[in-house]
Amino acid sequence: IKRIALLTGGGDCPGLNAVIRAITRTAILQYGYEVFGYKFGYRGLYNNDLTPLTLESVSGILHRGGTILYSSNKDNLFDYTVEENGIKVKRDVSDVGVENLKKAEIDALVVIGGDGTLTSARDFARKGVNVIGVPKTIDNDLACTDVTFGFNTAIDIATEGLDRLHTTAESHHRIMILEVMGRTAGWIALQSGIAGSADVILIPEIPYDINKIVEKVKEREKRGKLFSIIVVAEGAKPKNGDVVVQKIVEDSPDPIRLGGIGNKLAADLEKLIPTHEVRNTVLGHLQRGGNTCTYDRILSTRYGVKAVQLIAEGKFGNMVALKGNKITYASLENVIGKIKNVSVDDELIEVARKIGTSFGD
Ligand code: F6P
Secondary structure, eight states: OOEEEEEEOSSOOTTHHHHHHHHHHHHHHHHOOEEEEETTTHHHHHHTOEEEEOTTTTTTOTTBOSOTTOOOSSOOTTSEEEEETTEEEEEOOHHHHHHHHHHTTOOEEEEEEOHHHHHHHHHHHHTTOOEEEEEBOTTOOOTTOSOOBTHHHHHHHHHHHHHHHHHHHHHHTOEEEEEEOOSSOOHHHHHHHHHTTOSEEEOTTSOBOHHHHHHHHHHHHHTTOOOEEEEEETTOOBTTOOHHHHHHHHHOSSSSOTTHHHHHHHHHHHHHOTTSOEEEEEOGGGGTSSBOOHHHHHHHHHHHHHHHHHHHTTOOSEEEEEETTEEEEEEHHHHTTOOOOOOTTOHHHHHHHHTTOBOOO
16 A cells, blocks of 8 residues: 545534544554545546545644535446536446556545434445545434444534523523424434433434423422423424424425424414413534534544555455444445434433423333
């Protein structure tokens, strides 16, 4: 191995720069490899948009969110949009990617991304490319690893959001909703909900009954608590296929749009509890921006170092992973297509229930 390249794909995530820095420094300092980065993820691989990464170019980026390599969402060279005779068509252009790697004499490719980006990484591995994956997503929903980098920064921000909503909720005796990210998995809502002492936590894995939320608010009222805090994951849904939410889902080009469920919940609760004003805050992309938290800086650095070690050992086709307190790795074949959901009997759910938190069920 002489030259390696990396790319960042999918939505940005705090810790990407920390991974890029750790890979570059380890590769140069420990193994004497040359390091390159493809800009804008797989699009850069297709366009041969390659930039050298040096100790200097990765200096000062450890704490910074975003990615110095830029990222593109949903660019998949196995199903890529190209223009032929002025018409946009989908083509498998993965061979162009393989050729470009050969031309640039890249011996190994590190792909830093979530489920979509790592699916292509697996497919490139199947084509014989020396690939290593690094698990990225604030949603923490990738299989085969206990934690993805970016998640802890996201829950810190969501927890601060809940703390801030508490003081304003209390002052106005309002019901305050915080909608957090999590299309299919409720990890952010669950963990920030516990840390930020939400009264109600709504996650995709536990469909909610609006009447149970009303009950919770009324029960608090009886105890003299005239405000309530609800954290809802963007992918949470009411029981028995509520028609309004179904409509939001159908009308949306994406499965569920940010703001959809939080606004719907606010409107429903205002009708059912006319004594209280309800407000919804969509935390949105604030969860992905800004500086990376301490935990993610360390985890990303550990992932980056391990990724280079796997290259040196020739253990390709794997994704670095965290199991318990140990950094290890898992085959990309086992990672893909298996979203890691919150299990309904997760210890954290039990803990939250024991202290009186409602899941709206
Ligand atoms: O996958 C991470 C995620 O944060 C999801 O929870 C959310 O649905 C999505 O990204 C939003 O991404 P975009 O930037 O494309 O709107």
